[in-house]
Amino acid sequence: MVLTVDIGNTRIKGAVFEQYTLIEFLVFEVEMLQKKIEIILKKFPNLKYLVVSSVGNVERELFLAFESRLKVHFVSHKDAFPFINKYATPTTLGIDRMVLAAGATLRFPGQNRLVIDAGTCVTYDCIDANDHYLGGAISPGIRLRYQSLHNYTARLPLLTSCEPAFFIGNSTVDSIHSGVVNGLAYEIDGFIDEFKAKYSKFIIILTGGDADFLAMRLKNTIFANSNFLLESLNQTFQYTINND
């Protein structure tokens, strides 16, 4: 049994896996992280591994405290990954993007894959049918877009996302909603269209905290799986222990 933990820039999420089946999903507050892991350990005494992927700044020590009871593994650039990394700066590539790419490579063999993760940032990752990781794009996520409009102007209020049924916003509030939500949906559709034009046999995966919200707003119909990172973390770890 494996407990996977994904430390993003906004939230910490986790999942317990029995082989390849997700049996419990968790969201952690940093302050409660250790307490919650204790509870999970009591609930699942068969847990053997704790696998952590982090792009945020949470102290490693918080997890090392469990080393007497679990094998703790921090996913790093030094691990074995199932793709050939063609990124020009491989050591600066986010571990979350590497895990997503690994999951897509293992799960969809022989296809051209585009993984879109709509979280704090929106990331686009392309892995071609030859298992070459090519790179992609990074742009601000929904919350970050709303926050930046407010933080870097004098007159724009801070809003939380809504579902604009219009593209012409006829007030300040509606203009912001249209710009943020429709703008991001157009962006994602644009990337998908480029990808589809370039590759024939492909799969597109949409994940992250805003995946479901965005999937409904896209022109392209694609499969959204908000647990793809945690599932990929489990799958990559299984791959790592089998290829070390």
Ligand SMILES: Nc1ncnc2c1ncn2[C@@H]1O[C@H](COP(=O)(O)OP(=O)(O)OP(=O)(O)O)[C@@H](O)[C@H]1O
């Ligand atoms: N409780 C919540 N707190 C923050 N964001 C949330 C929450 N619930 C949903 N969201 C949405 O999820 C998005 C953040 O996604 P996600 O949780 O994947 O980010 P994250 O944990 O920072 O991960 P990453 O840094 O890997 O993108 C925000 O844009 C927001 O709209």
Ligand SMILES: CC(C)(CO)[C@@H](O)C(=O)NCCC(=O)O
């Ligand atoms: C882009 C984020 C913030 C997305 O979580 C993360 O993957 C990261 O910090 N990446 C480092 C830069 C890069 O991937 O090239």
Ligand SMILES: [K+]
């Ligand atoms: K992300």
